[in-house]
Amino acid sequence: MRIVSLVPSATELLFALGLDSEVIAVTHECDHPPAALALPKVTRDALPSGLSAGQIDAAVRARTQHGEAIYELDEQALQRLQPDLIVTQALCAVCAVSYEDVRAIADRIESRPRVISLDPHTLGEVLGDVRTLAEATGRRDAGVDLIADASARIDRVRLAVRGKQPLKVAALEWLDPVYVAGHWTPQLIEYAGGFDVLGLAGEPSERRDWDEVAAAEPDVVIVMPCGYDAPRAREEALAHAERLAALGAGEVVAVDASAYFSRPGPRLVDGLELMAHILHPDAVPSAPSEPLTVEL
Structure with missing residues (x-):
């Protein structure tokens, strides 16, 4: 399977599921694990570099109010890569390429890739996304193991602080x-x-x-x-x-x-x-x- 990740969190999850050899491209912000840095990038910032926090907020507001994207997607690169699966999100307009843009471009790619949008709001939904992506990529057992390990670590923390003010x-x-x-x-x-x-x-x-x-x-x-x-x-x-x-x-x-x-x-x-x-x-x-x- 040829997979493109358009979200840093999805890139981390794909690697955690053992799919590193099948990930063929990522975003310019995907920096973990380190191996992701070597992969081709299919996005870029639409905002200029060097802005302060206040300037970033103002620029994001201005662009979103005008329906303009914060990130740009390289459609020509995607056409060359011919992915089978694109993983994106629609949760936050500031965090990734617009889902609508991704969907429209995917429809124009000859390989007609499947698009999965991961949009968790809670920790439980994050773990649910592990299951969703594991099922979609044939890594069900790896997903079960990843969820079990995460759940055990969560339980250990909750037990450790039980009774604390x-x-x-x-x-x-x-x-x-x-x-x-x-x-x-x-x-x-x-x-x-x-x-x-x-x-x-x-x-x-x-x-x-x-x-x-x-x-x-x-x-x-x-x-x-x-x-x-x-x-x-x-x-x-x-x-x-x-x-x-x-x-x-x-x-x-x-x-x-x-x-x-x-x-x-x-x-x-x-x-x-x-x-x-x-x-x-x-x-x-x-x-x-x-x-x-x-x-x-």
Whole structure:
């Protein structure tokens, strides 16, 4: 099978299912596992490089309001590749090529590839997508094993923090303007022994203002700008140090959202372990990555 992945989380899942030899192209943002970096790229940014967080938000708003895409798909490359399967998403217009564009292009490709859209809103739906993709690619047993392993790790974290006093958490997915994380992130916080004071499980990320965040009186603030790694997240936090300090939280940490929270793929379980380590390090003493403390 010849597979093109148009979503970084799908690329990670395809590799986790043992399909690396069948993935023939990916997006320009697919950076995990490292082997994905060597594959042909069939997308590119429509936004100019070097924009600040506020400029990115403004540019995204302007383009989406005019029905313009954030990413561009290389139709000629797809025509040459003649894939059998294209994996995409319609969950977030900011995260990938428009589903409608993908569907239209697929209809023009001679191989008439099947298009699968993975659009999870919760952690359970993320695991459901593992089953969907495993069935579509003939990797049912690998999918069963992947789900079983993820479920066991989730249960271990929940057991480790059982009985702990839940900490009030504000998960900030963007700082200029402020967005609070939604979808699966509030679940990760709950399973890790916390209580999300702003986000709602299964609902989209939502724009708020700094006064609303302060009124929620979080114990811990997790700075997780969508698509940024931990050092870049820490830079964003320091740029808004005065605002963050005014929240009165006991701890502010920056994390690698791109790896562990933004993408609905296998590494969300790593994100859960990281979140539990942040909130209850005595119960979960190790994590896949160390968060960066933000000194305000």
